[in-house]
Amino acid sequence: MRIHYYLDLDEKTQKIKCRKCGRDICHGSENYKLHVPRADVYPDEIYGVRPPRETAMVIYHEYYCPGCYTMLDVEVSEPDAPPLWDIQIAMPKHGK
Amino acid sequence: MTTQIAEEKVLYTYEPPLEGKRTFIGGGWLPSREEVASYKRLSAVDFEILSYRMNSIANEARQAILRVSGSPVVAEGGEALFAIYDPHGFTSSLACGLLLHTAGTQGNIREVLDVQGQSPGVYDGDIFMLNEPSVGGYHACDQWTGTPIFHDGELIAWLGSLTHTTETGAIEPGGMPASARSLLDEGYRVQGIKVQERGQINRAAINCLLRSTRDPAYYVLDLRARIAGLNVAKDRFMALIKRYGADKVKACVQQNIDYGEEMARAKLRSLADGAWRIVGYLDLDVGEKKPSLIKITVAMTKKGDDLILDFNATGPNPNYYNCYISGAFGLIYVAVASQLFWETPGNWGYIRPIKAYIPRNCCLNAPYFTPVGLCAAFPVTELVTGCIAKMLYTNPKYWPDINAPWQRNCVTPMYWGGMTQHGYPSGSIFSEPWAAGTGAGIDEGRGDGCDTGGAMMTVESSIADVEMTELQGPFLYLWRREGMDNAGAGRWRGGASVVYAVMPHNTPFVTVGWTSMGVIVDPTQSLDGAYPPALNYRGAWAKGLNLTEVFQKGQIPQSVEELQKLAQQSGGTVDIVAEPRSAAPMATDRDVGAGGFGGAKGIGDPLDREPERVLADIENRIFSVEMARRVFGVVIDLKAMKVDLKSTEAARNEIKANRRKKGVIWEGKK
Numbered sequence: 001m002r003i004h005y006y007l008d009l010d011e012k013t014q015k016i017k018c019r020k021c022g023r024d025i026c027h028g029s030e031n032y033k034l035h036v037p038r039a040d041v042y043p044d045e046i047y048g049v050r051p052p053r054e055t056a057m058v059i060y061h062e063y064y065c066p067g068c069y070t071m072l073d074v075e076v077s078e079p080d081a082p083p084l085w086d087i088q089i090a091m092p093k094h095g096k
Numbered sequence: 097m098t099t100q101i102a103e104e105k106v107l108y109t110y111e112p113p114l115e116g117k118r119t120f121i122g123g124g125w126l127p128s129r130e131e132v133a134s135y136k137r138l139s140a141v142d143f144e145i146l147s148y149r150m151n152s153i154a155n156e157a158r159q160a161i162l163r164v165s166g167s168p169v170v171a172e173g174g175e176a177l178f179a180i181y182d183p184h185g186f187t188s189s190l191a192c193g194l195l196l197h198t199a200g201t202q203g204n205i206r207e208v209l210d211v212q213g214q215s216p217g218v219y220d221g222d223i224f225m226l227n228e229p230s231v232g233g234y235h236a237c238d239q240w241t242g243t244p245i246f247h248d249g250e251l252i253a254w255l256g257s258l259t260h261t262t263e264t265g266a267i268e269p270g271g272m273p274a275s276a277r278s279l280l281d282e283g284y285r286v287q288g289i290k291v292q293e294r295g296q297i298n299r300a301a302i303n304c305l306l307r308s309t310r311d312p313a314y315y316v317l318d319l320r321a322r323i324a325g326l327n328v329a330k331d332r333f334m335a336l337i338k339r340y341g342a343d344k345v346k347a348c349v350q351q352n353i354d355y356g357e358e359m360a361r362a363k364l365r366s367l368a369d370g371a372w373r374i375v376g377y378l379d380l381d382v383g384e385k386k387p388s389l390i391k392i393t394v395a396m397t398k399k400g401d402d403l404i405l406d407f408n409a410t411g412p413n414p415n416y417y418n419c420y421i422s423g424a425f426g427l428i429y430v431a432v433a434s435q436l437f438w439e440t441p442g443n444w445g446y447i448r449p450i451k452a453y454i455p456r457n458c459c460l461n462a463p464y465f466t467p468v469g470l471c472a473a474f475p476v477t478e479l480v481t482g483c484i485a486k487m488l489y490t491n492p493k494y495w496p497d498i499n500a501p502w503q504r505n506c507v508t509p510m511y512w513g514g515m516t517q518h519g520y521p522s523g524s525i526f527s528e529p530w531a532a533g534t535g536a537g538i539d540e541g542r543g544d545g546c547d548t549g550g551a552m553m554t555v556e557s558s559i560a561d562v563e564m565t566e567l568q569g570p571f572l573y574l575w576r577r578e579g580m581d582n583a584g585a586g587r588w589r590g591g592a593s594v595v596y597a598v599m600p601h602n603t604p605f606v607t608v609g610w611t612s613m614g615v616i617v618d619p620t621q622s623l624d625g626a627y628p629p630a631l632n633y634r635g636a637w638a639k640g641l642n643l644t645e646v647f648q649k650g651q652i653p654q655s656v657e658e659l660q661k662l663a664q665q666s667g668g669t670v671d672i673v674a675e676p677r678s679a680a681p682m683a684t685d686r687d688v689g690a691g692g693f694g695g696a697k698g699i700g701d702p703l704d705r706e707p708e709r710v711l712a713d714i715e716n717r718i719f720s721v722e723m724a725r726r727v728f729g730v731v732i733d734l735k736a737m738k739v740d741l742k743s744t745e746a747a748r749n750e751i752k753a754n755r756r757k758k759g760v761i762w763e764g765k766k
Contacts, residue, residue, distance in 0.1 A: 001368060002489045005538060005587070005624035005700045037759025043618065047726040048581045049630035049694070050618075057389050057617050058377060060628070062755070069755045071625035071701040076618045077375055078389070080765050087486055090369035090399070 023067030029091045033083035037064045105453040108425045122217020124249040135347040146348035150189040154178045157329035158191035165321035167314050173530050174557045175260035183251045188352040190442035195433045196426040196553045203232035204240050208288050220246045221295030228285045234423040235469050236264040236283045237271045241322040247342045255329045257322040262524040263311035269513020269523035274609050274676035276416050276467040284308040311522045356445025360437050361401035368490035371397045372483040376475035376620040396483035405452040411459030416469040418462040430553045431480035478620040496541040500623045500697035502552040503532030503593045509691040514606030517570045530557035533591025533696035545591030545696045547578050570603035579692050585727045586626025587700025592718050595692030600684045608689050609679035610635045626698030638688040640668035702728045707739040
């Protein structure tokens with residue numbers, strides 16, 4: 001099952017995997033963002049009209065596929081914000 | 097997996113219990129809800145014919161509104177709605193420019209029945225008017241008129257029309273005053289007076305309104321437009337009853353709602369169960385204080401054929417970026433109607449599967465008297481749109497429908513009031529918010545967003561060209577164009593939004609104010625690896641420029657930088673501001689106001705965008721060469737205006753290498 005532009009939930013293995021490189025990322029019942037590299041980026045590092053670093057109240061948390069380093073998400077939030085569990089598919093209960 | 101809802105939150109989506117009895121309301125009997133729900137269902141053929149006719153009636157009535165009103169907001173922006181409701185006020189058929197108000201206007205009918213049902217009563221030929229934001233609209237500009245339909249001594253339906261009427265007699269002209277610090281600052285609020293009683297226009301009631309606005313000319317046109325819509329629809333509705341009989345028409349009004357619910361629930365069942373979450377932020381009036389974050393989060397849980405939206409939000413804001421709970425639900429409805437249930441007939445039926453929980457006393461559920469002039473929380477629509485897009489991935493059938501959120505905070509930054517060049521007082525908002533970018537799709541759908549495609553809350557909006565706008569109001573445009581580098585950069589990019597600058601012309605007196613929004617923080621994000629669009633532009637306020645001399649040379653300034661250069665050369669000032677600016681007088685031919693919007697959200701990693709598409713973006717002035725190189729990793733041979741493939745590969749490898757260097761697994765707060 002597709003769950004994202006770049007991510008599938010393999011219904012056999014119940015793993016979330018990258019659609020581009022096939023890399024298994026984590027079990028479908030977990031927040032994939034806890035299992036992929038994240039970089040904290042000030043908005044003004046990205047070209048365009050962005051909040052300047054001195055006054056930026058939020059930053060960009062970039063998440064990458066650990067296999068092909070495709071950018072999976074750019075989360076806008078406070079600097080210390082934990083990874084948001086933005087996609088949580090209901091998984092079948094174990095043993096069924 | 098469940099969503100735990102805190103007890104202090106308010107559940108907005110509800111239907112009162114069916115019990116109750118018939119009530120006499122003056123002009124006839126109001127049937128109980130149980131009675132209404134038990135109307136015999138129509139055959140499939142009868143239902144198809146009658147529901148189509150009702151939909152046509154609503155659309156014809158809305159067209160009547162658009163053609164009678166001369167207001168640019170209504171006639172061009174499309175901010176007019178017409179609805180047919182059941183006897184208790186639940187929407188059955190809808191013709192809608194303003195998705196925002198579809199559910200919200202229902203509160204108006206309940207208010208009329210509650211407050212006036214027994215005294216003075218509700219009669220055939222009455223037309224009620226409300227614009228109380230805490231009851232049924234969003235802000236005081238949302239003006240609704242409604243009329244009951246009786247047949248054989250029984251109330252069988254309501255008809256309602258709504259326009260965004262800009263001048264509300266508020267503390268500033270133009271309807272959405274930046275300086276409002278209370279609902280009391282936002283103009284007159286009408287609580288259900290009868291502008292027509294038993295078929296007779298009530299001139300005293302109408303004069304109360306006309307004498308409370310700075311712009312009686314446009315005001316009365318909007319009011320007459322709404323009444324025209326009601327008259328057209330009532331004629332058609334009565335003809336429908338005559339032809340098919342009241343029992344079938346009454347049954348169809350209910351069956352429409354049930355059918356909408358059935359379609360909505362069927363679609364929900366075809367999607368995976370799960371929860372999707374997203375975070376957004378609001379600007380606030382910074383004034384002299386240090387700004388702080390106003391944060392909104394939403395968790396959307398879909399289980400079976402139910403959808404639960406659980407909001408957390410801070411606030412209320414000290415200024416007008418708030419809404420009452422009916423407004424918050426309207427913002428949710430914009431996303432649900434346009435992104436999830438777009439193929440379902442627009443009515444109360446597809447609201448039934450949705451439950452929205454919103455905390456008390458936040459910016460989305462503000463305490464009474466909180467100012468709400470500028471619609472708090474357009475990010476709500478964007479956040480829900482983002483959640484819906486994520487959910488739609490779970491069924492390939494809906495991949496073509498996936499759509500990133502549209503332009504951020506699609507609200508006007510500038511509004512004006514004063515004397516027109518034609519010699520009458522007027523006031524309004526500038527119409528550029530309807531030239532906002534639309535969100536990106538994916539490979540199987542629309543791909544890139546549409547540049548200056550429209551406002552999400554008014555999906556069929558358009559704006560008049562510059563010449564028509566200059567004819568209507570006392571302004572000349574220095575520029576209006578798609579802004580460069582403001583679209584969300586991604587594999588599929590968001591649509592670019594408009595930038596513009598105006599100067600007063602040929603007017604003895606005019607004021608211009610600026611509401612500001614989305615210029616300090618990124619309100620919401622793009623999807624699946626795309627960057628957020630640029631911030632909305634800060635306001636540029638030029639004073640005392642010698643523009644006449646510049647025009648005489650055949651030149652027109654084309655950017656804020658050129659205005660600044662002009663000020664340095666020949667006197668004058670240019671202030672760049674992030675905070676809202678109350679309406680202030682502007683001088684004809686010497687002062688300029690300039691602003692613009694960030695574009696819409698993209699989808700996917702910018703490094704996956706084909707270099708040839710990026711080149712086309714440069715040629716179309718959507719992205720700059722610098723943006724192409726630094727964000728998309730696309731290097732252009734400027735002499736040949738071709739993609740330099742070798743340098744592009746190197747630039748993209750460098751960006752990827754940088755990602756490998758910077759990226760680490762999150763291990764908790766440092």
